[in-house]
Amino acid sequence: MNITSRLAWRNVWRHPRRTWLTIGAMVFSNALLVFMISIQFGMYELMIDNTLKAFTGHLQVQAVGYKDDLKIRQVVPDARSVAERLRSELELETITVRSSAFVLLSSEDRSYGVQVFGVDPEYEPRVSSIPGLVREGHYPTGRDAQEIVIGKVLARNLRVGLGDELTLLGSGRDGSFAAAVAEVAGIFDSGVTDMDRSIAEIPVGFFDDVFYMEGASHAVVIVTPDLASVPGIKSRVEASLPINEGLVVHDWDALQPGLKQAIQADISSAFFMYGILVILVAFSVMNTQLMSVLERTHEFGIVMSLGVTPGRLGTLVILETGMMALAGLLLGALAGGLVTLWFTYNGFSYPGMDQMAANFNLPSRFYPQVTVLTLFLGPAVVFVGSILSSLYPALRLHWLQPVAAMRAV
Amino acid sequence: MRVIQISFVLAWRNLWRNHRRTVIMLAAISVGAWAMIFMTALMRGMVNDMVRDGIRALPGHVQVHNPLYRDDPSVSNLIAMSDVELAERFSSAGIERFSARVRVPAIISSERESRGVTLLGVDPIQEQSVDAIGSTIVAGTGLDTAASNGIVIGRKLAEKLETEIGKRIVIMSQDPDNEVADRGFRVIGLFEANLAIQEEAFVFAGRQAIQEMLGIDDRVSELAVMGDDYRDVRPLLATVRQLMGTNDEVLPWNELDSYLGSMLAVMDGFVLVWIVVIFLALSFGLVNTLVMAVFERVREIGLMLALGMRPSGILLQIVFESSLLLIIGLAIGNVLAIASILPLRGGIDISIVAEGMEMFGASSILYPELQASDVVLANVVVLILGFFASLSPAWRASRYEPVEAITKV
Numbered sequence: 016m017n018i019t020s021r022l023a024w025r026n027v028w029r030h031p032r033r034t035w036l037t038i039g040a041m042v043f044s045n046a047l048l049v050f051m052i053s054i055q056f057g058m059y060e061l062m063i064d065n066t067l068k069a070f071t072g073h074l075q076v077q078a079v080g081y082k083d084d085l086k087i088r089q090v091v092p093d094a095r096s097v098a099e100r101l102r103s104e105l106e107l108e109t110i111t112v113r114s115s116a117f118v119l120l121s122s123e124d125r126s127y128g129v130q131v132f133g134v135d136p137e138y139e140p141r142v143s144s145i146p147g148l149v150r151e152g153h154y155p156t157g158r159d160a161q162e163i164v165i166g167k168v169l170a171r172n173l174r175v176g177l178g179d180e181l182t183l184l185g186s187g188r189d190g191s192f193a194a195a196v197a198e199v200a201g202i203f204d205s206g207v208t209d210m211d212r213s214i215a216e217i218p219v220g221f222f223d224d225v226f227y228m229e230g231a232s233h234a235v236v237i238v239t240p241d242l243a244s245v246p247g248i249k250s251r252v253e254a255s256l257p258i259n260e261g262l263v264v265h266d267w268d269a270l271q272p273g274l275k276q277a278i279q280a281d282i283s284s285a286f287f288m289y290g291i292l293v294i295l296v297a298f299s300v301m302n303t304q305l306m307s308v309l310e311r312t313h314e315f316g317i318v319m320s321l322g323v324t325p326g327r328l329g330t331l332v333i334l335e336t337g338m339m340a341l342a343g344l345l346l347g348a349l350a351g352g353l354v355t356l357w358f359t360y361n362g363f364s365y366p367g368m369d370q371m372a373a374n375f376n377l378p379s380r381f382y383p384q385v386t387v388l389t390l391f392l393g394p395a396v397v398f399v400g401s402i403l404s405s406l407y408p409a410l411r412l413h414w415l416q417p418v419a420a421m422r423a424v
Numbered sequence: 425m426r427v428i429q430i431s432f433v434l435a436w437r438n439l440w441r442n443h444r445r446t447v448i449m450l451a452a453i454s455v456g457a458w459a460m461i462f463m464t465a466l467m468r469g470m471v472n473d474m475v476r477d478g479i480r481a482l483p484g485h486v487q488v489h490n491p492l493y494r495d496d497p498s499v500s501n502l503i504a505m506s507d508v509e510l511a512e513r514f515s516s517a518g519i520e521r522f523s524a525r526v527r528v529p530a531i532i533s534s535e536r537e538s539r540g541v542t543l544l545g546v547d548p549i550q551e552q553s554v555d556a557i558g559s560t561i562v563a564g565t566g567l568d569t570a571a572s573n574g575i576v577i578g579r580k581l582a583e584k585l586e587t588e589i590g591k592r593i594v595i596m597s598q599d600p601d602n603e604v605a606d607r608g609f610r611v612i613g614l615f616e617a618n619l620a621i622q623e624e625a626f627v628f629a630g631r632q633a634i635q636e637m638l639g640i641d642d643r644v645s646e647l648a649v650m651g652d653d654y655r656d657v658r659p660l661l662a663t664v665r666q667l668m669g670t671n672d673e674v675l676p677w678n679e680l681d682s683y684l685g686s687m688l689a690v691m692d693g694f695v696l697v698w699i700v701v702i703f704l705a706l707s708f709g710l711v712n713t714l715v716m717a718v719f720e721r722v723r724e725i726g727l728m729l730a731l732g733m734r735p736s737g738i739l740l741q742i743v744f745e746s747s748l749l750l751i752i753g754l755a756i757g758n759v760l761a762i763a764s765i766l767p768l769r770g771g772i773d774i775s776i777v778a779e780g781m782e783m784f785g786a787s788s789i790l791y792p793e794l795q796a797s798d799v800v801l802a803n804v805v806v807l808i809l810g811f812f813a814s815l816s817p818a819w820r821a822s823r824y825e826p827v828e829a830i831t832k833v
Contacts, residue, residue, distance in 0.1 A: 032715055040708030047701065083586055086537055119531040119604075120594055125498055126598040128531040128540020174498055184531070184596070184604070186538050213540075276780025284466075288698070291459040292705050298452035299709035302445055306716050309442070366693065370683040410716045 045347020047394025094232030111138035134221025152201035158220035162200035166211030230308035316420025435744035457757020483556035484648030545634025565611035572630035574612030578623030726829025735822035746814030
């Protein structure tokens with residue numbers, strides 16, 4: 016330990032109460048930041064995961080314009096062989112085809128307009144969580160089975176159970192009238208009322224017959240192993256698609272633009288709040304350091320006249336701040352980590368949160384995770400902010416006149 | 425009295441003895457107060473806008489339905505009274521803003537496309553009085569009477585259906601016997617709504633035309649009633665309940681849309697938490713400043729005590745010093761907040777995250793809303809908690825032993 020750091024350490028503890036109050040401000044903000052950021056980042060991940068794994072997938076191959084218009088004519092021709100080829104080229108089994116149409120779905124006593132999807136029973140369960148959420152009955156097994164799977168709320172509204180027949184009325188790909196009868200094979204319960212009310216799935220072969228798709232589908236849905244691999248896989252898919260067929264590859268933020276933007280909106284408002292906290296801590300540190308410099312004017316005057324340079328004294332002040340900030344960082348991360356850890360086991364919930372959470376496909380109780388990033392991101396910013404705020408007291412030393420300073424009381 | 429006066433003058437002068445410290449502390453309090461009020465105004469603006477929009481979409485502050493309708497929004501579940509009787513009862517009770525509507529799920533088809541929608545049969549004159557969505561006509565004309573044969577659809581829906589004003593579309597729904605009821609309508613107008621999803625979800629036709637098509641005489645599914653203030657709907661609710669008897673379900677907006685209802689409560693909670701968090705971050709600096717102020721004046725305080733000032737005078741002095749700091753800081757903060765909110769009154773365009781905001785149910789222009797109660801809350805919380813925070817250093821200062829204090833170096 017050289018002399019400067021030893022001096023700094025002793026100076027820090029000249030006024031223990033003041034030091035602890037300053038460290039206290041840091042610990043408070045740091046703990047709060049760790050906790051908030053852990054919750055926030057965890058929620059974003061869950062939001063993305065739940066939304067994409069439910070249905071959308073990470074990437075979709077579609078006809079140009081289908082994403083916005085959802086018109087039945089905008090198809091991927093011969094989609095099943097496209098999917099087959101992608102599966103072997105990418106060595107990825109989580110790829111499937113999906114068609115969709117708007118129909119009037121009627122039971123004996125009720126009719127509702129819903130979006131019906133034609134799905135491949137073999138591959139759909141690897142891409143979407145809906146097949147796994149079938150609580151009654153089973154997911155269709157054959158591509159041509161005249162079976163339908165509907166959500167729990169829709170089943171209740173249509174007043175049907177397993178084995179009942181539903182009539183589908185709509186228009187086919189060529190604009191002609193499309194009608195079919197399907198047996199309710201399964202009922203899924205995702206817990207998200209909107210999904211349970213508005214989605215129906217039938218096997219893709221059956222869908223082809225009813226809507227005259229002639230082997231075409233509306234999307235090839237791809238789930239990548241994780242979010243990070245999306246761009247790489249996207250470019251490989253793009254490269255392997257036939258050119259001039261009017262096909263495009265959309266990634267998840269194009270398919271669900273709301274999701275990324277909701278996260279961005281939330282991040283910017285949260286970061287505004289964190290910014291304010293950091294500024295308040297910085298003021299607190301600046302005040303403390305200014306006081307500690309001013310009360311040592313006399314002392315500084317003496318050591319300067321003995322030949323110590325203002326730069327060295329500045330380093331001393333910054334070193335003192337660094338010591339306090341480091342203590343604040345460690346204690347804050349510790350406190351924040353412990354609080355977060357408690358919620359990791361017990362779950363975090365807020366009155367009214369369940370309704371908000373449902374809007375974003377989130378559970379009503381949330382279990383935040385502590386990671387290195389969430390643990391040190393906030394405290395690191397506070398640390399830097401503290402050091403920066405001590406620059407003003409540190410630089411003031413350059414204007415100190417040794418003789419005048421020595422006379423100061 | 426004299427003691428108070430002296431303490432006050434001393435406190436004021438002491439405040440400016442170390443003007444740098446005071447200025448830094450004032451800056452911290454001002455930034456804190458600004459952030460409290462500014463952030464709250466933004467969030468309030470967003471939530472109030474969401475609630476008002478939500479009420480327009482419902483629409484109404486209070487709604488009447490058949491008790492089965494909300495779970496099963498079918499044409500079979502109608503309100504017991506006819507629309508004529510409803511109109512008579514409500515008008516004679518002095519309620520002017522209400523709309524009796526037929527509201528059923530339906531399929532709308534153009535020559536090219538079909539979509540599932542919510543079909544509303546409305547009386548345009550009644551409908552205008554509740555200021556529901558669908559009233560902002562951007563092309564063509566609105567419905568003129570309840571017997572109108574035209575249909576008004578959303579601008580987005582028209583794009584998706586590839587239809588336009590003057591073209592015919594077909595509406596398909598079910599009658600009470602579950603027979604398919606369908607009818608052609610001519611598109612006479614397009615409406616615009618704040619949320620894209622609303623432009624796709626609702627279509628409006630004349631009430632009589634829909635009643636004829638569905639074969640339900642003069643019955644309706646829904647009665648929407650508008651009061652004066654959405655924050656307090658209890659009187660209106662009681663009146664409507666009295667008028668309707670017990671056959672039908674009468675609910676206020678916050679129970680009809682629990683997400684919306686919980687938003688207001690969540691928001692109140694958020695405002696308080698935000699204010700307290702900012703205060704806590706400030707309080708460390710505040711206490712620190714006071715501790716320093718006392719520390720550097722120990723001899724002086726001892727002298728005052730020795731000269732006969734009562735400890736309560738010293739206590740008062742420190743409390744005054746802290747209160748003055750807070751009051752000046754808050755005043756600057758309030759002025760800053762108002763000055764920064766006023767230029768934004770025209771709304772902040774956040775349409776880059778429009779689809780994300782739509783997930784929250786909020787629109788893409790944010791109008792900050794300065795609510796007097798929030799401003800008062802922020803100032804009062806800071807003053808009261810600030811008072812308590814200053815008690816500890818003030819108490820310690822007043823308990824010094826005069827002789828010890830004077831001789832302290």
